[in-house]
Amino acid sequence: MSSNTRSFFACSGEDFLKKDPHTILGALSIRVGLQHAGDESQQIKAWERQILLLQSALNDLDKPPDGVLLELPLFRLERRIDAVILARGAIICLEFKIGSRSFGSADVAQTVDYALCLRDFHSASGGRPIYPVLCADSAPDDLCRSNLHLTDHVTRCTLVNGKWLSRAFQAIIAEGDGQSSDWARFDAARYNPTPNIVSTARALYAGHSVAEIGRADASSEAIEQTATKLRDIARDAKLHSRKVVCFVTGEPGSGKTLLGLDLVFSRKVDADPDEPAALLSGNRPLVFVLQAAIAEDARDRLGITATEAKRQAQQALQTLLGYLKDHTDEEADPPEHVIVFDEAQRAWDAETGLKLLGRKKSEPELFLEIMGRLDWACLVCLVGPGQEINRGEGGLALWGEALRDNPDWDAHISDAMLRGEGGLIGLLDNDVGNDLRPIVHQDLHLKTNLRAHRNPKQGRWVSALLADDIKSAAEIAKELDGPPSYLTRDFGEAKRWLKERSRGHHRVGLLASSGAVRLLGEGVPPSPMSNELDRVVHWFLREGDDFRSSNALEVPLSEFVSQGLEIDYACLCWGNDLICSDEGWQPRKMRAPKWTNIGLLEARRYRINAYRVLLTRARAGNVIYVPKGDDEDLTRSPAEFDQIEATLLEAGCMPLPIQ
Incomplete structure (x- = not known):
């Protein structure tokens, strides 16, 4: 021995x-x-x-x-x-x-x-x-x-x-x-666990470090390296009374939200208790699920009341719109000198600001104005490509414009933003003037996919598939340890596949695009809406024997309520809101009683990005259910579904083995 x-x-x-x-x-x-x-x-x-x-x-x-x-x-x-x-x-x-x-x-x-x-x-x-x-x-x-x-x-x-x-x-x-x-x-032998986002939030809030709860390899080292770089930038800003905005980039599942939680909960950016930090997200379902998870944990672990546990959780994790509303008044200085802004690439434009807050300013403009009232500030923006899924999301170009008009702010960006890696709209892609000179750091880009731990190249496959580069997708699929996704035309078989994998505390669930409204004809009910937050919290947090749980396989989630969150195994119910044509993927919208093609470039991008979000929610494995359709229902054409199946198989998906 x-x-x-x-x-x-x-x-x-x-x-x-x-x-x-x-x-x-x-x-x-x-x-x-x-x-x-x-x-x-x-x-x-x-x-x-x-x-x-x-x-x-x-x-x-x-x-x-x-x-x-x-x-x-x-x-x-x-x-x-x-x-x-x-x-x-x-x-x-x-x-x-x-x-x-x-x-x-x-x-x-x-x-x-x-x-x-x-x-x-x-x-x-x-x-x-x-x-x-x-x-x-x-x-x-x-x-x-x-x-x-x-x-x-x-x-x-x-x-x-x-x-x-x-x-x-x-x-x-x-x-x-x-x-x-x-x-x-x-x-x-090496053991490198990748905890899910809910477990991560609970553990970090309890005071554990990334090294204690996660991997001990290059990916966690990269997160720690990025955190160190951000800490150094923030310390310098505090020392010299400067205002800085830092853009951290990475593909879906690379650990950006984990980094943000780590920065806020472990106080790696600023250790002064009188200067709290907070993570903000415009993704209300993500915020509410994580708030509920850490509140439950704090209540059980610390023996505090549910009300106090909820208050503490809400202080650390806040909705973005709530933060902006609280501090719109010029006299309402924010208490946090350090803010982490999740999914900053989804920043909304001035027209949306007028609708939501009565001020015709973009989200980046409002942020720089509010935090600009402080003697020093560090705004950390977490950025992922291809995640814009809603109207009014102007992207990173809005940040470039806001920084051009606020020369007292210093911008720190990853080199990926200059290269335009992964479809990013770089700060320098628009005409923002010669005065904007961002400071470039390699450490501000996260390269490793932590979510798809069994297929780390899953994100590349999804990008190639949705870019209609089917040949490249097929080549990437050959490099994976397993198929990028199984495929079935039988909804019952898809559910049986998921049920077999609903073991231990593994979470399985159904996903469907918000635009796939005719899946109802296939027996797939609609997703909860973005304002039905209790249903979404139950979907992610309740045990498998609870009919409200994702494991019950009764209700799918759309891109709007699943973005930023994750499950272990997913079934994506593919609707005919995204079909194949001679020109590639064709996004469509239901204008009852028939489908119409989406012509507006921005709207087409939102529909394709919806499927990008849904295809990257699973940590361990995917199955795609493509309905058979109905010859007597023009909104559920069997020929359209057959073509979707053929394209997915050509791209490297494999038929679901029949048990």
Whole structure:
């Protein structure tokens, strides 16, 4: 056994069976004492029972397993797998509930979550069969269940008591391919988790760092590097009483919102408690979902009232329009010297400002005016390409115009904005005069896709597909570890595929364009509206057995209420508001009783961007449902849907395997 293993204890199966249980217990006790202060007597008693159960069960096998790892850390928030058994090609992910006579749903979900995290983020586990096992040692025999059917390399949870543990091991090992495993290499393998945005918000608000909750590779280093650069810029602005605006760019899923939350909650830009920071977003559903998530966590973790928890959450995360309304008056100086503006590329123009606030000024103009009242200010704008989906969104050119008219502001931009990477409208693309001289930093661009952790090049495929570069999309698809999306013409099959992947705390759900109004004829109901925020919060946060949850697969979300948020597996219901023609993708709008082509360039871009948003919401996998249509309904032409299917297959999608 190595003394410097990542696991609290790890060795070959043969050595594990030879060792005195007290020796193993002593090693575990030493490790827990080094990492934690306090009374661990209950944990030590549980370990003693676990070691005896494991040695007894493994002794019954015809040969020892390849390796036994106890207390393998996965999450950096003090969560560990009780035991991992490596045997003949199989990975057994084992969780104990010592003294328990039942199998709680939360315990089952936790065990499966650990197995899924091994599959998705542990470099030595990818592609290998993983079997989550929950052992409630005192449970009655009639509650025990075996499940050996693999879905994406992971089974559902096997439930055993202490008596049947050996039999469960034998059944699982018999399913393996017989290949031996190197336990030391497995223990030392890289583990780089990518938490979802809701989990990230909760953890950062609780005081954890990006390194504690997420990846430990180049992507998290890049986020930390960008945060450091922003901190340096802000410190300089404060020291010299300057006003600065910083543009951070990156494709959808590259970690921009994570960076913004980290800057605000960990106070990396300004540590002065009298000068609070806030993250603003014009995306009300995103704000309300994250506010609800961190309020629930703060209430449970801190024991404060729901009202106080909600107040704290609302102070840190604010809606953009609410902030502007609160500070439109010239005497209403904002308390925050540091503001993070999410999705700044969606800034609205002066006409929209007149409608919303009664002032004919663009959003960038209002921001620079309000924050310009302070002695110093740092405005961090998070920018993603191709996310403009609504009327009045003037894009980055509005920021260039506002900065031209406010020469006392310094602009710091990423080099990607100069190159126009990823479809960005650069600050220098318009005639903003010779006085605008932004300071360029490579550190202000995030390159790695964190959301699509199983297909990091997913964003490139989506861009090529929607640019009607089908050949390039097909080439990108060949580079991916799996298909960019499965495709089916059967809605029931799509739902069954999602249901199989609704395991642990993984979230699945339906998505549909707001313009795909005739999906109703296919049995797909409309999405909640942007002002139905409670429904959206329930969709993202309620447990799977709640009909309001996304996992119930009853209601899809549109681009307007899903933008900025994410789920693990998604089914995009493709409507005939975006069909294929000889000229490429043709956006359409329903003017009852028929479809009409969208001619206005800006409106066409919004419709295509809606599908860009929807195709980039899933973290782990996509299926696209293309309806069959109806020959008797001119608004649901089978020929149009057939052409959509053919184009998607040509671009690299694969037919959904029939179970």
